[in-house]
Amino acid sequence: MNKTLSIIIPITIVLILNLFAANAQVLSDPKDIVGHWEGWLQATKSKLEIKTDFRAVNDNLVGTIDIPTQMVKRAPLTKITSHAGKIHFELTLGGTNVAFDGIIVANKISGNYKQDDFKGAFELVSKPAPEESGYTSILDTPTGKLYGTLELPDKGEVFPVVLLIAGSGPTDRDGNNRMVPGNCDNLKMISDSLVKRGYAVLRYDKRGIGESMSAMQSEFDVIFDDYVNDAANWIAKLRADSRFSKVAVLGHSEGALIAMLAAQKANVDAALLVSGTARSLDEIMIDQMNTNAPPEIIEEAKHIIKELKAGRKVDSVGPEILILFRPSIQPFMMSIFKVVPTVEIVKLKIPTMIIQGKHDLQVPTEEAEMLAKAKPDAKKVLVESMNHVLKIAPSDPESNFQAYADPNLPLAQGFVDAVSKFLDENMKKKKK
Numbered sequence: 507m508n509k510t511l512s513i514i515i516p517i518t519i520v521l522i523l524n525l526f527a528a529n530a531q532v533l534s535d536p537k538d539i540v541g542h543w544e545g546w547l548q549a550t551k552s553k554l555e556i557k558t559d560f561r562a563v564n565d566n567l568v569g570t571i572d573i574p575t576q577m578v579k580r581a582p583l584t585k586i587t588s589h590a591g592k593i594h595f596e597l598t599l600g601g602t603n604v605a606f607d608g609i610i611v612a613n614k615i616s617g618n619y620k621q622d623d624f625k626g627a628f629e630l631v632s633k634p635a636p637e638e639s640g641y642t643s644i645l646d647t648p649t650g651k652l653y654g655t656l657e658l659p660d661k662g663e664v665f666p667v668v669l670l671i672a673g674s675g676p677t678d679r680d681g682n683n684r685m686v687p688g689n690c691d692n693l694k695m696i697s698d699s700l701v702k703r704g705y706a707v708l709r710y711d712k713r714g715i716g717e718s719m720s721a722m723q724s725e726f727d728v729i730f731d732d733y734v735n736d737a738a739n740w741i742a743k744l745r746a747d748s749r750f751s752k753v754a755v756l757g758h759s760e761g762a763l764i765a766m767l768a769a770q771k772a773n774v775d776a777a778l779l780v781s782g783t784a785r786s787l788d789e790i791m792i793d794q795m796n797t798n799a800p801p802e803i804i805e806e807a808k809h810i811i812k813e814l815k816a817g818r819k820v821d822s823v824g825p826e827i828l829i830l831f832r833p834s835i836q837p838f839m840m841s842i843f844k845v846v847p848t849v850e851i852v853k854l855k856i857p858t859m860i861i862q863g864k865h866d867l868q869v870p871t872e873e874a875e876m877l878a879k880a881k882p883d884a885k886k887v888l889v890e891s892m893n894h895v896l897k898i899a900p901s902d903p904e905s906n907f908q909a910y911a912d913p914n915l916p917l918a919q920g921f922v923d924a925v926s927k928f929l930d931e932n933m934k935k936k937k938k
Contacts, residue, residue, distance in 0.1 A: 539567065539588045539610065545630035547619060558583065558630060561717075563651060568720045571597055580711075581684050582719040593617075640697075643708055645740055650721030652736060654710030655679055657701045658749075666775075666933040667750040668700055670709040671737055671768075673759030673781075678716040679709040681758070681895070688911020692896045693758065695917045696925070703926055705933070706750060710740060725834040729841035730764075737768035745773050752933045756780060756925070759869070759894070766850050776932045778859045778925060779851070781869050781894055784876035788815065788843045791830070803827060815843045848880040857932040858884040861924055863892025865901045885928055892918040 539560045546553040554576070560569040560583075569583040586595040593615060597604040606628060608617025613632035618625055640657040659665055670679075670693050677683040681693035697707040712733060714722030722728055737755070744753050754776040757765030762782025769777045783790060788811045795804050803826055810820045810831050817840060823831045831839070851858070858881060862874035871888055878886040893899040898918050899909040909915055 539593060539615075542633050542635040543615065543630035544633045545615075545628065547628035548626040556628065556630070559635070560586070563720050566720060568717075569595060570717060570719075578684070579680065579682055579689055580678050580716040582716060643710070643743075645710070645736070645743060647713070647721055647736065647739070649713070649723060649727075651718070652710055652713060652721055652740075653717035654708050654740070655697075656706065656708045657697050658706045659701055659704050662704070664749055664751050665704060665706040666752040666754065666929070667706040667708065667744050667747075668778075668929065669737065669740055669744060669753065669755045669765075670696060670707060671755065671757040671761035671764050672709075672712060672715075673761050676715050677712075679711045686910055689913040690895045690897075690910055691913040692917060696756070696896075699917065699922050700926070700929070703930075705929065708740065708744060712736065726837060729838050730845065731841055733764050734767040734771065737764050738771040741768060741772035741774055752776075754778065754929060754933055757782065758896075763845060763847055763850075766847065766854065767845070769856065770850070770853050774856055776857045776859075776929065777854055778861065778928065779877065780861050780896070781863065781866055782847065782860070782873070782877065783869055784848050784873040784880070786843060786846045787839075807831070811843065814840050848876055851877055851881045851884070854881065857928070859887065859925070859928045860884050861887045861889065861921065863889050863894065863896065863918065863921075865891050865899055865906060866894045867901075867903060867906055868894040887920075887924040889918050889920040889924065892921055896921050 540562050541560060543558045543560070545556055547556050555574055557572040557574075558569055560567060567586045567588060569586055570580045571583055572579050572581075581597060583595045583597055587593065588610070591610050593606075593608050593610055595606050597606070602621065604619055604621045606617065606619045608615040608628070608630070615630040617628060619628050640655040643654040643656040645652040645654070672679065672681060672693060675683050675685055679693060680689070680691050681695075682689045682691065693709050697709055700707050711718040713736060714728065741753055741755060744750055752775040753773070755765045755769055755774050756778040757763065758780045759782065762779040765777055766779060766782070768774075785793075792804070792808060792811065795807055799807075803824070806824055807827055807830075810823065810827075813820050814836060819833065819836050820831065821833070823833075860874050860877050862869070862871050864871055874886060874888065878884055891898045891900075893906050893909055895910050896917050897909040897912070897915045899906045
């Protein structure tokens with residue numbers, strides 16, 4: 507990996523959502539910039555391939571960038587302005603900011619970018635948008651549009667459909683988290699696998715992530731219920747589509763909790779809860795802190811959590827835990843602290859699967875056992891040697907986490923087989 511454009515950080519496991527405010531700017535001269543662009547940026551000794559996509563949304567300009575050699579995919583661009591033949595946009599990943607300034611001449615953008623003390627040239631040329639496997643699906647919400655990819659089997663006209671819901675943090679529709687180096691592509695792999703087995707699959711970028719970035723104006727404005735409502739509305743959209751016979755929802759990690767609640771609000775035929783937790787987030791946070799945090803930090807965290815659970819914001823937060831309890835995320839935490847997975851799973855009156863990897867270092871198998879105890883009629887599957895991102899990996903942390911950044915590593919076969927069998931039994935068999 508080239509050291510100059512160091513825009514990714516080491517993996518950090520934090521079971522809390524990191525929300526990123528959209529920074530779309532008022533658009534000028536949209537006809538000059540909207541579309542797909544491909545080109546390069548000059549690093550220290552070589553040129554790195556880059557691809558950008560710009561789109562006008564509600565008089566704003568939003569965009570994403572791919573840097574294939576650094577496994578950056580659909581990373582959101584911010585502070586985008588285009589006026590009088592000039593363009594400015596920025597990229598922030600892992601705490602590093604890269605600012606681009608260019609001149610638009612005909613179908614070409616050329617200019618310079620700045621990252622810390624380094625400056626380099628870049629160039630983009632307008633190109634036809636590449637064809638993707640699948641169709642773009644759009645969900646309108648009060649705060650903006652959510653974008654997803656719908657894939658259909660090659661044969662047939664009516665299919666059962668599965669909605670995939672990503673986990674916490676800036677995890678996109680393919681299962682890639684821009685705070686983690688490299689791509690995992692686990693959700694895309696699930697989609698590809700199910701489509702081959704005759705299922706339609708919709709996966710989407712949650713609000714504030716990827717192409718759906720502009721649907722979240724501020725971190726202050728988002729609560730956990732928004733993600734649940736978005737998923738429920740996607741389900742309703744699929745249910746209203748005559749191409750789909752039945753609808754299942756599959757949520758991964760925090761997405762499992764979203765799926766659990768969305769399935770209660772919308773008409774779903776089956777729910778698959780993958781690598782989900784059984785305990786509430788506040789209990790998990792305190793448990794994690796008890797293993798390595800000083801006593802005074804633990805006591806402060808307990809006090810803050812108590813206040814947030816009571817619906818009271820906390821203005822004074824120590825610097826050591828400010829990232830966890832920053833003011834902008836407190837409304838979200840107030841909403842998610844109320845949710846206890848073992849309570850919510852009991853409310854599901856549909857076929858339910860609980861599936862967990864035995865080498866998951868983020869969510870231990872005890873969480874799956876607790877969920878299964880709360881809902882004994884659920885199908886529980888523990889997959890040998892599968893880690894949190896659904897790949898076969900050793901149990902030692904270093905090797906285990908390497909699988910997070912390897913898009914060539916396939917899904918655990920035991921996972922694919924179990925999911926397919928459950929769906930076939932509950933989505934394809936005709937009711938008696």
